[in-house]
Amino acid sequence: MEDTRSRQVVIAGAGVAGLTAALAFSERGYLVRLFEQAPRLEAAGAGIQLSPNATRILRQLGVLDRLLPAAVRPEAVVLKDAATLRELARVPLGEAAERRWQAPYLVAHRADLQDALMARLAERPDISLVTGARVGGIATGPRHATATVEIAGKTVEAGGFLLIGADGVWSAIRAFGGFSAKSRFSGELAWRATISAGSVAGEALAAVGAANCVTTFLHPGFHLVAYPVSNGTAFNLAAFTRGEIIAERWSGHADPNILLGAMRGTAAALARLAEDAGPWTAWPIHTVDQAQPWTTPAGIALIGDAAHAMTPFAAQGAAMAIE
Ligand SMILES: Cc1cc2nc3c(=O)[nH]c(=O)nc-3n(C[C@H](O)[C@H](O)[C@H](O)COP(=O)(O)OP(=O)(O)OC[C@H]3O[C@@H](n4cnc5c(N)ncnc54)[C@H](O)[C@@H]3O)c2cc1C
Structure with a gap:
């Protein structure tokens, strides 16, 4: 047997x-x-x-x-300059991605x-x-x-x-x-916030043109990725800065001034968005x-x-x- x-x-x-x-x-x-x-x-x-x-x-x-039913098919990955909000590059997704890779x-x-x-x-x-x-x-x-x-x-x-x-x-x-x-700490912190589409921060994000795409705002020492989740009723925001190891867990507490400091020189609309979107959860990034x-x-x-x-x-x- x-x-x-x-x-x-x-x-x-x-x-x-x-x-x-x-x-x-x-x-x-x-x-x-x-x-x-x-x-x-x-x-x-x-x-x-x-x-x-x-x-x-x-x-x-x-x-x-x-x-x-709960996921979103973004139209594109868009890279923007975080200081000027100018579009730097765009990779079409949506139907184009599905035709190309036969999966969404x-x-x-x-x-x-x-x-x-x-x-x-x-x-x-x-x-x-x-x-x-x-x-x-x-x-x-x-x-x-x-x-x-x-x-x-x-x-x-x-x-x-x-x-x-x-x-x-x-x-x-x-x-x-x-x-x-x-595993080792990468030296980077991810800052996460989820905002509802109808909130002040959600409307601010739509106003900088990031509603239906995966949008990355690039700046020296900082970048912010934003995309819709939960069938478009909310946005996921993830910002990245250098930082100290704060925990060996998925979330911890770090001084929000690290994030605000790293955003110095970015467009006023983005800096306001970061303030309205808080509180941010810090996530120390570890790699293997x-x-x-x-x-x-x-x-x-x-x-x-x-x-x-x-x-x-x-x-x-x-x-x-x-x-
Ligand atoms: C709570 C949490 C939140 C996360 N949030 C995000 C996010 O917002 N965005 C993002 O991109 N990624 C996030 N991740 C990470 C993402 O899910 C992973 O990087 C990726 O999906 C790889 O998944 P994994 O299954 O290998 O590891 P994990 O998703 O880390 O899953 C590992 C699982 O193993 C369990 N486990 C650990 N040790 C033991 C043990 N000794 N015995 C039994 N079970 C054990 C843990 O509880 C966990 O459920 C998160 C992960 C977790 C656990």
């Missing part, structure tokens, strides 16, 4: 990478046990860009149709992507998701790997032919598995050295940010986690 472990995959972390991997393995007939340390998968984060390399996969996995370029709230992945997961009886379950150790044997999982003060073991660390940039599996890659191996012969693999967390400047973090 076939050992169940030879058909079973264990995944640590139910972020974008873990949820997508669970669906992909289940499509191929594997049993999946997915463990997430957070007590609940709550709406977290802000905007995420999903280029066609990612949406094509979401379509194959039956997730795209669930995401489309989307922007969405991270929570909407997570909801769409979860809705598809709920239809797959071969995936078991346990929240409040932290993978606290691993062991490997011939042709199998076992995770030690802490759930409500108890410890359980879950084994499979493959153990996947989808546990993000500060991955525990990376350390337990003996991988040499480490991508040149190191992501798999071991003992059946451990790292995916997503655990393997290759990157700065968000090419907007590929979520897309790479999906791929």
